[in-house]
Amino acid sequence: MPSTVLVGTQWGDEGKGKITDLISSDYDYVVRFQGGNNAGHTVIADGKNLALRLTPSGVMNPDCTPVIGNGVVVDPRVLAGELDMLRENGISCDRLVISCDAHVIMPYHIALDGAQETRLGKHEIGTTKNGIGPAYQDKAGRTGIRIQDLLDEAIFREKLETALDYKNQLLEKIYHLPTFTVDQIMEEYLPYADMIRPHMAETAQLLNTALREGKNILFEGAQGTLLDIDHGTYPFVTSSSCCSGGAPTGSGVGPKAIDKVLGIMKAYITRVGSGPFPTELFDETGELLGQVGGEFGVVTGRKRRCGWFDAVIARYAADVNSLTDIALTKLDVLSAVDTIKVCVAYEADGQRYDYFPMQHSVLYPKNVTPIYEELPGWKGVDISECRTFDELPANAQAYVEYLEQTVGVPMSIIAVGPDREQTIFRNWSAR
């Protein structure tokens, strides 16, 4: 039963889209198992630069079936727009399969996401304001509306009435915002049901049957380990399970079906939104990494915060995901800097932390001092044309080998640019 989970190992935007698209030819199915259109996965192929938010990045490969699993929250408006965008680019979406159990993002979720952020003020999470958190709140609170509910008008109306009865009170009385009517939402959403109907399936059965037939499945994670609801820098996280453990629950296959876990790791580190970030750079080096790396959000256009590679986080991600392999991305961006720093441990209150600390207060700038190792760089050498490890400058090879040894997981893929071809395969195999 060959299957692989691909996960972000930092705070998202590690290059998951590029790597998923790149290796999808080795898989029969590519499955999103969590998150929603908070994700922005860039895929550059055949001269096209596409940002995918909901559709699995395997959609670019005509031999691959893209699946939106039960763990995803689906905004039908965004889905409709994305399918149109893909078709306009000549990419067929006929093969797309959507789980009947995935939850639906409703207009009131989006309104509440914004309202909750405003209420938090300076303590805001910095969400993408796409209604992700409120949709997962309803899922856990057992008042959510699933894809299958949209397909039966009577059931949809009944669930919507129950939900709006409470949501409207929240919007009106607590947040002083406009309310929604059942008819207004039904009128907009029922046509989406027609759009979704041909794609809907019981995806747990689909995927388990595929596994029995010896098909190969790639689970495409969104966000990253430190944005995971359980393992991330709570409360500055998203509301789903972004780690590899989310793949079984978010798709309906058992954990024994997974035999590889590929962690996507940037050669430095970025974060969008609020929350602690021990190696964050507030100087011109941080600016430089952001400019050279093009570190602006795919979904929101927000500037990403930049910092040095954090091996404490990398080792933690290796553990909580059971990483078997790492794809190191954006190594080419480091050609812009002189000396490269790697955070190997933290110091706070006179104590050294080699492992991710129990108390997250340690991670805040006012408390933490990162302990850095300095490595010589390869400034000015363009590595984006390198296609084998041996072609990399000696200092770039040494940097990768140092990270590999510090993290303890083989770096099987190295990305040296955004295009498919700008990749070095070392010892990666899908099976």
Ligand code: GDP
């Ligand atoms: P994702 O959310 O993990 O899929 O990552 P994003 O697409 O949000 O952000 C990654 C950005 O880096 C995108 O613009 C990619 O095209 C780009 N990218 C991916 N790999 C590389 C690489 O190795 N080098 C460079 N320079 N850019 C890359």
Ligand code: IMO
């Ligand atoms: P990809 O898949 C980076 C961040 C938001 C915010 C927090 C919560 O492209 O890596 P949410 O809207 O999910 O409630 O926001 O999570 N966030 C991401 N940051 N990449 C992403 O996705 C993200 N998805 C959510 O910025 O800090």
Ligand code: MG
């Ligand atoms: Mg992204």
